[in-house]
Amino acid sequence: MGKQKLDKAFQETLEKGDKAFVPYIMAGDGGLDQLEEQLTFLQESGATVVELGIPFSDPVADGPTIQAAGLEALDNGVSLRKVLAELERFKESRKIPIVLMTYINPIYAFGVEKFANACAKAGVDGLIIPDLPLEEEGLIVRKLKDAEIALIRLAALTSTPERIEEIAKRTEGFLYAVTVTGTTGARNEFKQNLAEHLAALTERCNAPVLAGFGVSTPEQVKELSSHCNGVVVGSKIVDALHNGDRASIVELIEASKRVK
Numbered sequence: 001m002g003k004q005k006l007d008k009a010f011q012e013t014l015e016k017g018d019k020a021f022v023p024y025i026m027a028g029d030g031g032l033d034q035l036e037e038q039l040t041f042l043q044e045s046g047a048t049v050v051e052l053g054i055p056f057s058d059p060v061a062d063g064p065t066i067q068a069a070g071l072e073a074l075d076n077g078v079s080l081r082k083v084l085a086e087l088e089r090f091k092e093s094r095k096i097p098i099v100l101m102t103y104i105n106p107i108y109a110f111g112v113e114k115f116a117n118a119c120a121k122a123g124v125d126g127l128i129i130p131d132l133p134l135e136e137e138g139l140i141v142r143k144l145k146d147a148e149i150a151l152i153r154l155a156a157l158t159s160t161p162e163r164i165e166e167i168a169k170r171t172e173g174f175l176y177a178v179t180v181t182g183t184t185g186a187r188n189e190f191k192q193n194l195a196e197h198l199a200a201l202t203e204r205c206n207a208p209v210l211a212g213f214g215v216s217t218p219e220q221v222k223e224l225s226s227h228c229n230g231v232v233v234g235s236k237i238v239d240a241l242h243n244g245d246r247a248s249i250v251e252l253i254e255a256s257k258r259v260k
């Protein structure tokens, strides 16, 4: 359970010579009763881990696709509490590790210690909290450690070398290498020296390094993965689920297999 389950999933994927593929979905998008089936589909299609977004009213890092999915979920009455209860309901049958992506506010509202315990009970293995800077982590790290839940840190393109060093040292589960400046959503082009940036991060970090933000095609999956340990894909997955285009999700996952 928890951090160990996450580490094992990455290790097994990378040992096979595959790259890690982490799809992001918004919890409650299409109704919370869809979640079990969506996670089963991603698990059976060969995803390594799923990043599950908690809908929030003020999602500062989210681009249009994910914002819209979040609003819809909020309209459907989806909350952190309900997502955790639903995850707990089928945790025994779920094999794929789950990383929750939530802003810090819903965690405060829930209560930090209660939240960490509820996550452990629900079979949540890791957390991404994009608006929690290193300086503020003290508020939560102890509780997460006790509950054996990994805290995944994000490295921005604008992070200084000293900060990157600290992030690479502290991160658990994996290091989320943000590939663009700005919000989530598909991009046609990445900055020129992104390959070198990812390779340098991967060299420096003991945990797997995954590139995310703006990845939407199998070519991008292959190209970016070749410079690090894998990718996170969000907006494209959310769109494809909306459009009932599951074949393109399978194609993206397939592109992460046997990448050199």
Ligand SMILES: O=P(O)(O)OC[C@@H](O)[C@@H](O)c1c[nH]c2ccccc12
Binding pocket: 024, 051, 053, 061, 062, 066, 101, 130, 183, 184, 185, 186, 212, 213, 214, 215, 232, 233, 234, 235, 236
């Ligand atoms: O949608 P994209 O561009 O593929 O990016 C991944 C992203 O959606 C997912 O990881 C995510 C959704 N919301 C976030 C907020 C911060 C960091 C990451 C995220």
